[in-house]
Amino acid sequence: MTDIDKIARAFISALPHAAALGMQITSIGEGVVVMTMPWDARFVGDPATGVLHGGAVSSLLDTASGAAVMCHPAAPVSTATLDLRIDYFRAATPRQTITARAECYHVTRSVAFVRVTATDEDATRPVAAATGAFTLDRPRGLT
Amino acid sequence: MTRTPPEPVQVIKHRRDAALKALTAGVPFIQYLGIQFDRRGDELTAILPFDPKLIGNPALPALHGGVTAAFLEVAAIIELAWSTLWEGMEQGSIDPAEIGTGPLHLPKTIDFTVDYLRTGLPRDAYARARVNRSGRRYASVHVEAWQDNRSRLFAQGTGHFLMPGE
Numbered sequence: 001m002t003d004i005d006k007i008a009r010a011f012i013s014a015l016p017h018a019a020a021l022g023m024q025i026t027s028i029g030e031g032v033v034v035m036t037m038p039w040d041a042r043f044v045g046d047p048a049t050g051v052l053h054g055g056a057v058s059s060l061l062d063t064a065s066g067a068a069v070m071c072h073p074a075a076p077v078s079t080a081t082l083d084l085r086i087d088y089f090r091a092a093t094p095r096q097t098i099t100a101r102a103e104c105y106h107v108t109r110s111v112a113f114v115r116v117t118a119t120d121e122d123a124t125r126p127v128a129a130a131t132g133a134f135t136l137d138r139p140r141g142l143t
Numbered sequence: 144m145t146r147t148p149p150e151p152v153q154v155i156k157h158r159r160d161a162a163l164k165a166l167t168a169g170v171p172f173i174q175y176l177g178i179q180f181d182r183r184g185d186e187l188t189a190i191l192p193f194d195p196k197l198i199g200n201p202a203l204p205a206l207h208g209g210v211t212a213a214f215l216e217v218a219a220i221i222e223l224a225w226s227t228l229w230e231g232m233e234q235g236s237i238d239p240a241e242i243g244t245g246p247l248h249l250p251k252t253i254d255f256t257v258d259y260l261r262t263g264l265p266r267d268a269y270a271r272a273r274v275n276r277s278g279r280r281y282a283s284v285h286v287e288a289w290q291d292n293r294s295r296l297f298a299q300g301t302g303h304f305l306m307p308g309e
Contacts, residue, residue, distance in 0.1 A: 017207035020196040044171040048246035053172030055213025058255070062209040063199075080200075081208035085256040 018063045021056065031072040031104035035064040039095045050094035054128075057098060057118055058086050061130045064102035065114040069134045072104045072112060076136045079112065084132040092127045096120040104134075112136045158239045162232060163187070165243025166224055170217075176210065178217050185229050189218035191268040198265065206263025211288065215270060215300040216255050219284040222272035223250050223304055248307035250282060255302035263297050266290050280306055 027034040037060045045053025062084055069079040102116035112134040118127045163182055167173050181188040191214045199207030231237030272286035282304045289296050
């Protein structure tokens, strides 16, 4: 495992809420993370249809975005969400895993900008997308 | 001329509390996060009691940003549904006994923007939402969340929603 893998996997396994929602990292690149969240009856927003709650999808988008910041080549020591705007395109299909692909596409000395898209098993029709700004704490001595 | 005596206060309270409960009790994710609602007349306060599973960063420790987003969104949707319901109940166009008997039709989120103002501490959080505009099809809702101190918000959000039945 490369350093960047280790850092990002340690980051995600250390997040109790991400672990509680069953999130897993499936791939990591420089500033890019793909993360999944399985469907779970406890995370449903509409019991009549079994559609996941928007808040659960938001959690996945936020976590994937934070992870994308952490594995950016700037090698931040920590990050926190400054703002996140989520657009909901359609209801996620019940009983399907949600996959989020987050990309940290620009960083400044202290801010990281991220975009992220979520799909269910039909990858051609996104479920939701978000853009966010995150704090970027660089290692001491490198600021 | 005889005047109908006003309904006993307990009857009114029970009816309103039951209507509010019908909105929230059936949503699994609201129950999973443990969100409750406190009602004073028509004013709602959403409460998120602290739980270790809500932690994002154990080093600080801090609430997960996704939890904060979900909490704000839930508070906004329930406020919006509640304000519509309240109006209907007061005008008599909604029969409170019918609420919760059929499938719930909650507003759908179109977009939601969260401002993270401070670290969410490992304590209970509170939120109040305000419906800024509620039309036939679309609504705009603002929501503010705080922890120990009402004047020191830790997050705020604005969302647009599609009203049910359209």
